[in-house]
Amino acid sequence: MPHLPLALKSKLHELQRDLGKSSIIKAHEKLSERYRKGRGTASKTSKDEAIAYALARLPATYAALRYVLCELKKYSEAFETVLDFGAGPGTSIWAFQEIFHIKSFTLVEKNLAMLDLGKQFLFDRPWVHWHKEDLRLLNINAHDLVLMSYSLGEFKEHEQNSLLQKAWTVTNKAFVIVEPGTPKGYQNIMRARDFLIKSGAHILAPCPHNKICPLSGKDWCHFSITLSRTEAHRSLKGGSLMMEDEKFSYLIAVKEAVSSSKSRVIKSPIRRSGHVIVDFCTQDGIKRSTFSKKDPIYRQARALSWGDEFDQ
Ligand SMILES: C[S@@+](CC[C@H](N)C(=O)[O-])C[C@H]1O[C@@H](n2cnc3c(N)ncnc32)[C@H](O)[C@@H]1O
The missing domain is CATH 2.40.50 (OB fold (Dihydrolipoamide Acetyltransferase, E2P))
Structure with missing residues (x-):
């Protein structure tokens, strides 16, 4: 079971203490309400909502991404430059730091509150480059690994392909997508998979082939990771459970052909x-x-x- 890095845990604890329980709960409700209403609200996230995201969701997105990166590491560790599309408060850095030796990390995020929080998490370091930009307008050079962690679903279906095209064009080696483990998240992954295969990608994981996904009916491909809840996390979820399961769907597409598992x-x-x-x-x-x-x-x-x- 993955544990949050100690430095991250203590940062989250500080945030919780400084903002206070009732403000956190209020901000979390607002954030959840906007997510329920749909996509395209990224620019409206307030400072308190960004903190609520970090307390309530970051531990789970971190755990899912860490799991996916461990899958990738079984095939290669040769990634020196990373580009994160829709970085939020820099969740990915915590996961990458534990698994790969990255020389340059570029995070693109449209929302200022998320970006500022990421910087506050000590990510204003020479090898970390923050870009406050709308991904749809982004023009950037290629990186070894490109990532979309819980961000593809933020875009309307008709926008997703051009974003995928952009991401795949600036991928030198691997493109990683993680989405919520819901039917919707899986559909986003499936559309991305089709698009990337047509663009010449090789699917490294989770699929053992590049053929049409054989799942049908009510089934959708997703996985699960158990994580321990922090104190702030528990009070936000209004429960006493010490653990939770994060369900996620993912895709690792690579430029060079690989022999995948059977x-x-x-x-x-x-x-x-x-x-x-x-x-x-x-x-x-x-x-x-x-x-x-x-x-x-x-x-x-x-x-x-x-x-x-x-x-x-
Ligand atoms: C659910 S959060 C995921 C954050 C982080 N990647 C993680 O895994 O925890 C999605 C992020 O995508 C960002 N985002 C949404 N639309 C965007 C856009 N058009 N340009 C840049 N970032 C965007 C949002 O502001 C938000 O921080």
Whole structure:
């Protein structure tokens, strides 16, 4: 289970103390209300709402992104320059710092309150470059890795393709997209996947192939990460739960062809006494396999978790 970096935890604690519980709750309600109403409200986020975002959502988006970057690291660590589209308060820096050695980090964010909060998080360092800009108007040079973490869904469908085109054009090696693990988030990922494959991308993860997604009906491809809640997080969510599950969908597209895994676990395996049932996405479609104790790979199968790769 990922824990927040200590420095981040103490920054969040300071923010909570300075703003006070009732202002945080009010700001969180406003922010949630705007998100419920729809997209295109990025420029309106106030200072208090940016803090509420950092307290209520950043821990979860950090955990999801960290998970995805760990998947990417299995294939390559050769990323020196990163470009973050819709960086918010710089969530990605915390995740990247733990996983890759980045020489130059460029964050593009339209909202001043989010950007200022990011800078306040000690990210006004020589290797960190903040751009206060609307992504739709952005003109920027290429970077090894381009990221859209919980930002693609902020754009209307008809705007998403031109944004993806822009992001893919300035990607040297890998383009990473993370979205909420909802049917809507998955649809955004699917549209991006189609677009990128048509633009010559190779899908590194989570799909073990570049073919049409075999999921249909009520199923949507998503994954889950458990994270511990901070005190501020708990009081904002109005509950006493110490943990929460963040559901997310993601895509890693790369410029150079890679040999991807044979299959990926797409649901939580069902463990019974003496056997385990696992749902895989494979190069030949969706496959449900049952592994019993007699199976030579039973131990390996039993240890599988939702999201794992498996070469069977
Ligand atoms: C849900 S937040 C995600 C923040 C961060 N990437 C994370 O994972 O925590 C989406 C961010 O995209 C930014 N955004 C939305 N539309 C934008 C635009 N047109 N140009 C630049 N940033 C934008 C918003 O201001 C917001 O900070």
